[in-house]
Amino acid sequence: MERGLIFNIQRYAVHDGSGIRTVVFLQGCPLHCLWCSNPESQGAVKPVTWYKNGQAKTVGQWYTLDAVLAEIEKDEIFYQTSGGGITLSGGECLVQADFSAALLRAVKSLGIPTAIETTGALPITAINKVLPYTDEVLFDLKIMAQPLAKQVIGDNVAFVKASFEAALQASETTVIPRIPLIPGYTAQMDNLHQIIDYLHQCGVKKVHLLPFHQYGSQKYHDLNRAYALEKTPLLTSEAITQIHDLFTAENIDAVVYGLD
Template sequence: MQVSTTPLPHPTAVRGYIHSFESCGTVDGPGIRFVIFTAGCPLRCLYCANPDSRYMKNGKVMSVDELIPEIQKYTTYMRTSGGGVTVSGGEPLYQPHFVAEIFRRCKALGIHTALDTSGHCELHLAKAVLEYTDLVLLDIKSFDRALFEKVTSVNLEPTLEMARYLDEIGKPTWIRFVLVPGLTDAADNVCGLADFVATLNNVEKVEVLPFHKMGEYKWEQLGYDYQLQQVEPPTRSQIEVVLDIFHSRGINAV
């Protein structure tokens, strides 16, 4: 990957709401990545690690012009590791115009782009972002519709519509599934998701992400009702059971 450090000649005044940055991320796409966490999200996931990113008003307003120089500080790391920029959240597609402009500028500089999303948005709004997206990390919280709504407080269908569209346009995609013991680990739920993913030709792999409690203290600080206090992270054997279900469908799951 060739990365230019020359600023684009035409600056933009597009602004958005940022929760935080991670300058050398290694878990949100390939290589070393500059990760931008946007503020604002329509989901209310029971295990959210960033509940403080629910509302845009709690984020910091930044322009794309301000972001690009920050990103360019790490181009050497991105170039040598095969990394790039990932926009996560919150929900990035809550601010599609902002994210599209970030990615447009990154692509003009030769920087790989990855979108970490729940897919919960109106599809026509996402298309402008996807035009400049190299890789989508699509979080599918559950395949059972009632369970999905319990976990997220929103409807599953927009996420499935997004997954089908990504397949239709051949967009490289990693599916992400958070394994929560006693909540998302039911065999019929996992099998349903595996059967669905098996119909998609663009999915490079499925990441089974173990539930963790790293964001629990934020819920307490914000006065939110954290309902998973008694839930422990999955054991290795529990993870292996889920991986085996995906593997049995010929899916690359890790």
């Protein structure tokens, strides 16, 4: 029996793919992005403990495929009217690639649209398992220069690029690159130019921009962890517009969302 470790199932998600969606947040991530807004999901696939109002709570619960399907099917009628479906998020859903693939396959066989949010930071075998059952990939591109990516977030750019290109080649799958705009990191001009070069190389004409937010800050406190970006200010709307215009000037259609 396939089982997956899930730390949240969020219904009525409207910023994670087309239509009204249910987002399944899977535990575990190989990266350690300093700005992560779901830090409870970082690290190995195992439950973690945090403290809410002085009480210890376990984050992460094992689900059988049937159990998570039952949750997903609850909003079937909303998927039908909106063209929505499910989105696997995380963490990094590819860490639990076998479970993710089985889940996506089961959902797709019900005629429900599927999507994943991924960083592609695993060997290509992982994404290849899920692509046949994935309609939409929301693919995060973060730091593109290899030594820096490894240093700052533990990323392997070669994995990322291979996964991204595999997704692009999957004929039934739409790929939308998304760039978290983190001041001092991903939003650095040289990094953005590297992303643009790479998108040109791949022939991609569309990108979503996710401006930095501080909504995860309380979670670091609850997890008893230091939060390096605690004092980092949000991007100004001028700065966001400037980045948006940078992409537009390069003939890449950029959509800013999540915040404004």
